[in-house]
Structures are given as structure tokens and as C-alpha cells.
Amino acid sequence: xxxxxxxxxxxxxxxxxxxxxxxxxxxxxxxxxxxxxxxxxxxxxxxxxxxxxxxxxxxxxxxxxxxxxxxxxxxxxxxxxxxxxxxxxxxxxxxxxxxxxxxxxxxxxxxxxxxxxxxxxxxxxxxxxxxxxxxxxxxxxxxxxxxxxxxxxxxxxxxxxxxxxxxxxxxxxxxxxxxxxxxxxx
Amino acid sequence: xxxxxxxxxxxxxxxxxxxxxxxxxxxxxxxxxxxxxxxxxxxxxxxxxxxxxxxxxxxxx
Numbered sequence: 001x002x003x004x005x006x007x008x009x010x011x012x013x014x015x016x017x018x019x020x021x022x023x024x025x026x027x028x029x030x031x032x033x034x035x036x037x038x039x040x041x042x043x044x045x046x047x048x049x050x051x052x053x054x055x056x057x058x059x060x061x062x063x064x065x066x067x068x069x070x071x072x073x074x075x076x077x078x079x080x081x082x083x084x085x086x087x088x089x090x091x092x093x094x095x096x097x098x099x100x101x102x103x104x105x106x107x108x109x110x111x112x113x114x115x116x117x118x119x120x121x122x123x124x125x126x127x128x129x130x131x132x133x134x135x136x137x138x139x140x141x142x143x144x145x146x147x148x149x150x151x152x153x154x155x156x157x158x159x160x161x162x163x164x165x166x167x168x169x170x171x172x173x174x175x176x177x178x179x180x181x182x183x184x185x186x
Numbered sequence: 187x188x189x190x191x192x193x194x195x196x197x198x199x200x201x202x203x204x205x206x207x208x209x210x211x212x213x214x215x216x217x218x219x220x221x222x223x224x225x226x227x228x229x230x231x232x233x234x235x236x237x238x239x240x241x242x243x244x245x246x247x
Contacts, residue, residue, distance in 0.1 A: 102223040108229060173199075176231060
């Protein structure tokens with residue numbers, strides 16, 4: 001891709017993908033527009049940084065991840081995310097008896113991986129993700145979508161490691177319940 | 187000291203985010219050997235990780 005016009009056009013073609021990626025992580029459309037815009041600008045201004053070493057989309061996603069983390073860092077400084085944005089996890093208490101055993105134990109899902117080839121499954125998964133409290137979702141998506149290490153997430157979100165693990169646990173509990181109700185339990 | 191399912195559920199999740207201390211790992215393993223519910227939960231949580239990673243791969247294909 002030595003032709004600058006072709007490079008620009010290839011970069012611009014990736015915009016819908018970048019928007020989708022950022023939306024999963026940030027939710028807020030304004031913030032999404034900002035990070036995608038910054039990413040496109042950085043890419044177009046820094047064409048020499050690409051050099052065709054990797055897939056263009058992978059390279060752009062790398063830039064986008066940094067922009068997303070910058071945004072999260074800025075937001076967690078600006079607004080103290082309040083308690084109601086992470087829930088208190090009490091909804092999971094109902095799953096257990098007072099003695100800590102399952103009230104009704106989870107059943108094994110049959111061949112779950114076959115769902116991974118179905119577009120509809122990912123739509124259900126995204127709906128389930130949207131139901132998570134904001135902060136819980138953000139921590140979970142940094143961990144599983146951006147692939148960040150817990151230590152980095154704690155730092156960016158200004159939470160203790162213990163609290164980080166609690167939020168990740170709540171996210172997983174909520175998601176497995178949601179998928180059970182809306183996909184596997186059907 | 188055996189685990190309750192509630193404790194095991196927390197440790198299954200935590201094990202995806204950090205290396206559990208050896209004693210916790212051992213207690214969790216013993217619990218999973220006898221508890222079908224928690225074994226199913228572990229499979230569900232491991233599946234979630236695959237699904238989220240696949241979602242990214244799918245986009246990048």
C-alpha cells in the first residue's frame with residue numbers, strides 16, 4: 001500500500017469495525033465517536049508507523065485499544081463512578097442456600113462451542129453484556145475483550161485487586177445466567 | 187476445610203484472573219470432583235472467555 005490515497009481508503013473502510021469494537025467497550029456513543037476519530041487521525045497521520053508489518057485491522061485495533069484505555073482513565077478521574085453502577089451482587093445470593101450450597105445447581109450446557117459459529121448467539125451475548133451495571137461491564141470487557149491483565153485494570157479503574165476480582169466474578173455470574181435463560185435454556 | 191459452592195464459585199472465577207494459592211487450588215479441585223453444579227459453572231465461565239475472544243477474532247477475520 002504505497003499509494004497514500006489507497007491507504008486512506010483502506011483505513012476508512014475499517015471505521016464500522018472500529019465503531020463496533022469501541023461500542024462494546026465504552027457504550028457512550030459520543031465517547032465512541034471520539035476514540036474512533038482519534039484512531040483514524042493517528043492512523044492517517046502516522047502512515048509510516050504501519051509499514052504493512054501486520055494486518056491493517058489488527059494495527060488499527062492496537063491504536064484503538066490505547067485510545068479506549070486513555071478514555072477510561074480520563075473518565076474514572078473525572079467522575080467518581082458511584083456504587084449503583086456496579087451493583088452489589090446481592091442478586092446472586094438467591095442462587096445459594098443459607099449453607100452456601102446451590103439452591104438449584106447449574107446444569108452443563110450441551111456442546112456450547114457450536115454456538116460460537118452462530119451470529120445470533122453473539123447478538124444475545126451483546127444484549128447480555130448491555131444488562132451489566134456500567135462499571136462491572138467495563139472491568140469485564142477490559143479483561144476479556146481488550147485482554148488486559150487485572151493489575152492494569154485495577155490501576156486504570158482505581159479499584160483494589162480484590163474488588164476487581166469481585167466485579168469480574170459478578171459479571172461472569174450474570175452473563176452465564178443470562179445466556180442460560182436466553183440461549184442455552186431454550 | 188471443605189468449600190461451599192458459593193465459595194467455590196468465587197474461586198472458579200478468580201482462577202481465571204490470577205494464580206490461586208496452592209491450598210485454595212487444592213480445595214477447589216477436591217470440591218469440583220464431587221460437585222456437578224460447580225463443575226458446570228466452571229465450564230460455563232471458561233466458555234464465556236472463549237466466546238469473548240472469538241467475538242474479537244470473528245471481527246478481525
